[in-house]
Amino acid sequence: xxxxxVLAVFLLPAFxxxxxxxxxxxxxxxxxxxxxxxxxxxxxFAGLANYxxxxxxxxxxxxxxxxxxxxxxxxxxxxxxxxxxxLLFALLxxxxxxxxxxxxxAFTTPYLVDPLVVGYLWSLLLNPTFGPVNSLLExxxxxxxxxxxxxxxxxALPVVIVxxxxxxxxxxxxxxxAALAGIPAEYxxxxxxxxxxxxxxxxxxxxxxxxxxxGVVSVLTFIGNFNAFGLVYAMAGSTGxxxxxxxxxxxxxxxxxxxxxxxxxxxxxxxxxxxxxxxxFGVSMLAGSxxxxxxxxxx
Amino acid sequence: xxxxxIAGAIGVLTVALAACAPGGGASGQGGEAGGDKVTLSLWSWxxxxxxxxxxxxxxxxxSHPKIDVEFKPFQATEYNNILATGLSGTAGPDVAQLxxxxxxxxxxxxxxxxxxxxxxxxLSGFDAKLLEGAKGHKDGKIYxxxxxxxxxxxxxxxxxxxxNGIQPPATWDEMIKAADTxxxxxxxxxxxxxxxxxTWTLPIVHEIFGNxxxxxxxxxxxxxxxxxxxxxxxxxxxxxxxxxxxxxxPKDVAAVKIPDVQxxxxxxxxxxxxxxxxxxxxxxxxxxxxxxxxxxxxxxPGSPVTTPVTPGWADxxxxxxxxxxxxxxxxxxxxxxxxxxxxxxxxxxxxxxxAVPGVTPSDPLxxxxxxxxxxxxxxxxxxxxxxYGQPNGDAVFRDEVQKMLVxxxxxxxxxxxxxxxVEQWFKPGN
Numbered sequence: 026x027x028x029x030x031v032l033a034v035f036l037l038p039a040f041x042x043x044x045x046x047x048x049x050x051x052x053x054x055x056x057x058x059x060x061x062x063x064x065x066x067x068x069x070f071a072g073l074a075n076y077x078x079x080x081x082x083x084x085x086x087x088x089x090x091x092x093x094x095x096x097x098x099x100x101x102x103x104x105x106x107x108x109x110x111x112l113l114f115a116l117l118x119x120x121x122x123x124x125x126x127x128x129x130x131a132f133t134t135p136y137l138v139d140p141l142v143v144g145y146l147w148s149l150l151l152n153p154t155f156g157p158v159n160s161l162l163e164x165x166x167x168x169x170x171x172x173x174x175x176x177x178x179x180x181a182l183p184v185v186i187v188x189x190x191x192x193x194x195x196x197x198x199x200x201x202x203a204a205l206a207g208i209p210a211e212y213x214x215x216x217x218x219x220x221x222x223x224x225x226x227x228x229x230x231x232x233x234x235x236x237x238x239x240g241v242v243s244v245l246t247f248i249g250n251f252n253a254f255g256l257v258y259a260m261a262g263s264t265g266x267x268x269x270x271x272x273x274x275x276x277x278x279x280x281x282x283x284x285x286x287x288x289x290x291x292x293x294x295x296x297x298x299x300x301x302x303x304x305x306f307g308v309s310m311l312a313g314s315x316x317x318x319x320x321x322x323x324x
Numbered sequence: 325x326x327x328x329x330i331a332g333a334i335g336v337l338t339v340a341l342a343a344c345a346p347g348g349g350a351s352g353q354g355g356e357a358g359g360d361k362v363t364l365s366l367w368s369w370x371x372x373x374x375x376x377x378x379x380x381x382x383x384x385x386x387s388h389p390k391i392d393v394e395f396k397p398f399q400a401t402e403y404n405n406i407l408a409t410g411l412s413g414t415a416g417p418d419v420a421q422l423x424x425x426x427x428x429x430x431x432x433x434x435x436x437x438x439x440x441x442x443x444x445x446x447l448s449g450f451d452a453k454l455l456e457g458a459k460g461h462k463d464g465k466i467y468x469x470x471x472x473x474x475x476x477x478x479x480x481x482x483x484x485x486x487x488n489g490i491q492p493p494a495t496w497d498e499m500i501k502a503a504d505t506x507x508x509x510x511x512x513x514x515x516x517x518x519x520x521x522x523t524w525t526l527p528i529v530h531e532i533f534g535n536x537x538x539x540x541x542x543x544x545x546x547x548x549x550x551x552x553x554x555x556x557x558x559x560x561x562x563x564x565x566x567x568x569x570x571x572x573x574p575k576d577v578a579a580v581k582i583p584d585v586q587x588x589x590x591x592x593x594x595x596x597x598x599x600x601x602x603x604x605x606x607x608x609x610x611x612x613x614x615x616x617x618x619x620x621x622x623x624x625p626g627s628p629v630t631t632p633v634t635p636g637w638a639d640x641x642x643x644x645x646x647x648x649x650x651x652x653x654x655x656x657x658x659x660x661x662x663x664x665x666x667x668x669x670x671x672x673x674x675x676x677x678x679a680v681p682g683v684t685p686s687d688p689l690x691x692x693x694x695x696x697x698x699x700x701x702x703x704x705x706x707x708x709x710x711x712y713g714q715p716n717g718d719a720v721f722r723d724e725v726q727k728m729l730v731x732x733x734x735x736x737x738x739x740x741x742x743x744x745x746v747e748q749w750f751k752p753g754n
Contacts, residue, residue: 064430065408083744084715084723148520153576154584176519176579178730262520267578268727280719283405287714288430 051302058295063288075296078289085281085293091269092277099186099273100250107190108242111197112235116227118198119205129202133195140192144259147188151175175260178270185260185271192256193249197242204238205231236323240316244309251305254279274301362653363392366642367410367417369403376673383669384660391653393419411436411645418648419657422468424457424638426711432460432467438644439465443655446662449681453703457638461712468641469661470679471670474600475636475697476532476704479607482615484511484595492619499622503572506595513572515585515594518729522582523722525599526566530725531635531704532598533569534562536623540633544705550752554743555736558628563735565624567728578730590614601693605675618689620696634696635704638679706742713749720745 061071079085114132118125135143150158151174159171174184208231216226254275257265263284265272278301282294368377377395385392396417398406404423410416411431422428422437431437439460440447447455447466451473458468480492485502488509493499503513516529538559539546546552552559574580574588586603588594590610597607598621608614620632642661644654660666667680677685677694685691703709710717724738733741 064432064434064436065412066434082714082748084720084741148581152581152584153579154574154588173576173579176576176730178732260520262523264520264523264723264726266520266523266726267518268730268732269723281714285714285716285719287426287712287716288433289714290430293714 054295054298054302057291058299060292062290062292065291071292075289075292076300078293079297079300085277088269088272088277089274089297092265092272092274095182095265095271095273096251096253098182099189099253100247102183102186103190103193103246103250104243106187107194108197108246110190111194111242112201114194114198115201115205116231118202129195129199132198135192136195138192140189140255141259143188143192144256148175148260151184176267178268181261181267181271185257188260189253189256197246200238200242201235204235208234233323236316236319240312240320244312244316247312248305248309251301361390361392362650363394364418364650364653364657365394365396365416366419366421366657367403367407368395368397368421369400370421371397371399373397373674380666380669380673383665384657388656388660391656393657407431408434408436411647414647416645416647418645418650418654419642420645421471422458422641422643424470424640425708426461426713426716428458428467428641429461429712432463436646437467438646438648438651438655439463439467440469440643440655440658441465444469444659444662446659450662450679451681451701453636453701454638454679456703456708458641458643468643469658470638470641471661472639472674472676473636473679473697474602474639475634475677475693475701476528476535476600477598477618477620477634477693477696478514478532479589479597479599479603480617480619481589481592481595482617484592485617488595490595492617493622495622496624503569503596507572511592512574512588512594513596514569515589515597516569516573516577517580517582517585518573518577518726519579519581519584522580522585523726524718525582526722526725527706527718528600528704529598530563530566530721531706533565533621533624535633535635535702535704536621536627536629536631537565538562539628540702542628544703544709547705548709548752554739554746556739560735560739561626563725563728563738566725567735570729578726586610601677601690604687604689616689618693620700632696632700633702634693634700635702636697637704637708639676641679710746710750713746715745715748717742717746717750 058075059071059073060067061069061074079089114128118128150156153159153171153173153176158174162168162171172180174180212230212234213226216230221229252275253273257271257273257276258279261267261271261276263276263280265276274297278294278297281297282290366377366381370377374395374397377397381393381395404427407417407420407422408431411420412434422431444466447469450470454470454473455466458466458470460467484506485491488502488505488511490502490505491498493502506513516525518526538556538561543552543556543558547554570577574585574594585594585597586607587610589597590607597603604616607616620634622632623630642658644651644658648654662680664680664682667678667683670676670680671678671683671685671690675685675687675690677690677697685694706716706718706721721738721742724733724741727733728735728738
């Protein structure tokens, strides 16, 4: 059997699965977004009208940018909280070996649970009427801290970000742990011999060598956060309660496609899906090449 | 070794093809198997009603020995998509449970249903308000036999009212006074939720307290003809009622969910529950011994309508698939669904308000709500008339009311947003 045929046989299964379940739906959404719809009947070519509607029809014109802004905040907050804490945990576990395996397992358990379940559990814990979090705060004399966490427009999004970080912190921790283990011990010894402080060693030796890991974590966080849906839906409903303060692009898509269910739903929701895909794909590509350039400078 | 890989690849290919093949379990071929007997497939979003429907449909099969009906329920949240797909292929239902008003429109416009005008005579006796829910918005044809309707009113806990010396209020002031008394006694007066899952109930709460204040049916007719807009001072005043009543709602109402208020009411921590007839069964399921009464909200001061109103809407209907291979038999079934026999069975088995004229519910409280609707019924206009385009009237309304309750906007701006949202697709006078 010639070499290319062997290769083809190896590639065929994955290629088929990929085509049927990834490429085909993507192409379909792209096609749908260019048509006019009445229910499930296509009534003609619409050009870019569905895209234009998203930017011009009230309230989508406002909700689109608001949701985009919340996704950006979600990403920034997650980088700041989840990935920083993940790096910290990785460093602590790297330096103090005791109980390492147990702690690694403990930190990663929450991501075995579906985001919908995590969101539902936390919304029960934070329930202002029956939830234990506020009861505990009150019992501890911290009455002024017993806020309606998910019912206040100022706290809702930060709470969602923290719960999301609680669920996923094990992921950057594992990646950073692996990257730390790959840094030769001689570098640290050399730094110590040169009289570097612990902070200087971290800042000048460890951190630059973590660039590949930071790149991977950042891009994956970006993709995850801009596609956020399950957790936010479970904690804040399809409207991004309260008063849209937690509305993200995933929820907006869900509302346009399924909740409001107007006759134009398929065209507009497909247009939004295409926009999200193009943006996430584009930024991920740019970020990927940026981090590769940084890596090359290290060599 | 090589053969193994090829076999594996073929295996994967087969699985992939099976996954994209259209769903099996077709209907509409019953005629071939059972001689002259025809099997109709009936689709529904009521998974919880299988037993009741089996009982109801057995009666139909008794009087129609040549027809078998197979009841096939789907998950309610997925139903709209499943039905739209089913109706477009050959594996769809013969008869389907249909959503009402705007929810029906996509199917009508795609030409997937059989118009029933002139084919089901009994429809002429149905309440005209309820029939609107089963009509095509543009052609005015009837596409389904309405099965149920919902009414909106306030439930109250009889024991809590008795303990605090309160009677069902006859005036708005009496209602506020009752709320003050209850609040002073440490009881939440109104079980109202405005949390993440509750935004769809905010327009309902607005209807219950504000329908008379904005002018009820007369205002709705003026909206439709273009004589008035949502920015009308009366409509704004009806929105403001919710802000005024907020002190009587549970604390931090924007974080309170529907199960929370059902629990508050069922456990006697809240005395009044403004909600729909659909909530009677779930509340009683939580505590069957709960003694519940119901009252219509007395018109607030300044209302153009000075008698209490019971807003309501049609829940849905049963219609015939235009592609059904058994049109005649399917029509027999929906004809039967317009008879008092079906209505009575439906009301007693499912504890819902049947849309068939002349059917009275056996439950006294449901019977009272039905009586109120017959006497003072009015359309819940945001749902009934403003779900025919995007954005929905009630979708904009609920978001803005939630903003108002957390202090981000005021009643006037809420009304302006609703007007701005719907006038992008709604043209008065059609």
